[in-house]
Amino acid sequence: MRIIKNKIKTSRGVGYIxxxxxxxxxxxxxxxxxxxxxxxxxxxxxxxxxxxxxxxNGSNNPxxxxxxxxxxxxxxxxxxxxxxxxxxxGRGKCCSIECKNIANSKKxxxxxxxxxxxxxKTKHVGCKNGRWLGGKSFEPYSSDFNxxxxxxxxxxxxxxxxxxxxxxxxxxxxxxxxxxxxxNPKNLIxxxxxxxxxxxxKRDYWKKCLSDLI
Numbered sequence: 001m002r003i004i005k006n007k008i009k010t011s012r013g014v015g016y017i018x019x020x021x022x023x024x025x026x027x028x029x030x031x032x033x034x035x036x037x038x039x040x041x042x043x044x045x046x047x048x049x050x051x052x053x054x055x056x057n058g059s060n061n062p063x064x065x066x067x068x069x070x071x072x073x074x075x076x077x078x079x080x081x082x083x084x085x086x087x088x089x090g091r092g093k094c095c096s097i098e099c100k101n102i103a104n105s106k107k108x109x110x111x112x113x114x115x116x117x118x119x120x121k122t123k124h125v126g127c128k129n130g131r132w133l134g135g136k137s138f139e140p141y142s143s144d145f146n147x148x149x150x151x152x153x154x155x156x157x158x159x160x161x162x163x164x165x166x167x168x169x170x171x172x173x174x175x176x177x178x179x180x181x182x183x184n185p186k187n188l189i190x191x192x193x194x195x196x197x198x199x200x201x202k203r204d205y206w207k208k209c210l211s212d213l214i
Contacts, residue, residue: 002040016040022047075099144183149173153188161192162213168192174199176210186214 003019005026014031020043027043034040042048059067068081073095082092094100150173160167174191175182189210191199199206 002034004040018043020044020047022051073099075102141180142183145173145180149183149188153185154190156185157190160190161195162189162210163191163195166192172196174210176207176214178203178207189214 004016005019006017008015016029017026018029018040021041025043029040068083070079071082071092072079074093078095080095086092153173154171170193171190174189174196176187
């Protein structure tokens with residue numbers, strides 16, 4: 001509620017002397033600001049922030065959505081308080097970054113073998129995943145596939161992604177036939193991370209498509 005202590009005349013027109021709701025000090029304000037901008041409650045932004053912090057905290061805030069709720073970590077079963085919006089956005093399933101990394105890593109099965117008391121809730125790990133190719137992605141690269149070879153391929157391709165033609169500092173060198181031992185330059189192509197991620201599906205299509213670009 002705005003408190004008018006006195007009405008005054010200034011060189012620019014009519015104004016008011018107001019009393020700050022927070023610190024109770026007097027301050028001046030233009031009549032136009034009072035009528036059109038709804039000003040006159042606080043003498044400064046500092047007083048406004050102090051007042052809002054005190055009177056609009058927690059459930060008193062008009063944007064209050066119920067506060068935090070308790071969840072159980074899907075990895076270690078520990079309980080943790082998280083924001084409701086994090087649950088709605090698909091987050092808030094793990095109690096820490098360490099548990100999140102375990103849930104998303106390839107070592108998930110080994111972790112649950114060592115900790116049988118923690119129930120495995122993953123449904124699309126390993127052979128259960130529709131993209132499973134027998135663990136082919138874990139095969140090691142040959143020693144010939146080094147930084148020098150990758151740099152030669154990137155220079156050959158003009159430091160650009162051969163699919164989207166964009167210049168990217170984080171270019172990847174991809175094996176067209178998905179054979180990590182075949183390091184023939186005709187089997188290697190520069191791709192940006194976004195286009196490289198697309199090659200994980202429809203492999204027959206990408207083999208033909210990328211071969212035509214070389």
